[in-house]
Amino acid sequence: MKMERLERATIEAEMAGLAGWALNDAASSISKTFKFANFVEAFGFMTEAAITAEKLNHHPEWFNVYSRVDVTLNTHDAGGLTELDFKLAKAMEKAAARRGL
Numbered sequence: 001m002k003m004e005r006l007e008r009a010t011i012e013a014e015m016a017g018l019a020g021w022a023l024n025d026a027a028s029s030i031s032k033t034f035k036f037a038n039f040v041e042a043f044g045f046m047t048e049a050a051i052t053a054e055k056l057n058h059h060p061e062w063f064n065v066y067s068r069v070d071v072t073l074n075t076h077d078a079g080g081l082t083e084l085d086f087k088l089a090k091a092m093e094k095a096a097a098r099r100g101l
């Protein structure tokens with residue numbers, strides 16, 4: 001699947017629909033910190049997100065401590081943000097919502 005870097009306007013339109021996500025200064029990645037009730041909820045979220053990531057062949061950069069998961073998404077192959085980042089971000093939002101966030 002060929003993925004191209006998104007235009008700034010497209011990125012901003014996507015960001016408007018994603019609560020709690022931040023665009024980095026270079027507009028080359030998006031990040032969010034998820035805070036769950038406990039480690040089991042956080043790890044369940046990561047498991048679900050990992051299955052989606054494998055299906056998309058698009059993988060997160062993330063850091064977990066106990067109930068917190070810090071996520072950064074970008075497309076290193078394209079040197080910036082593509083539709084895949086926003087697909088994965090939206091899937092993560094659904095996975096988080098299923099765990100009370």
Ligand SMILES: C[C@H](O)[C@H](O)[C@H]1CNC2=NC(N)=NC(=O)C2=N1
Nearest residue numbers: 057058059060074075076077078
């Ligand atoms: C070879 C393999 O398909 C690529 O490295 C894929 C895998 N997962 C990936 N994940 C992310 N986040 N960005 C990529 O550019 C990427 N590329």
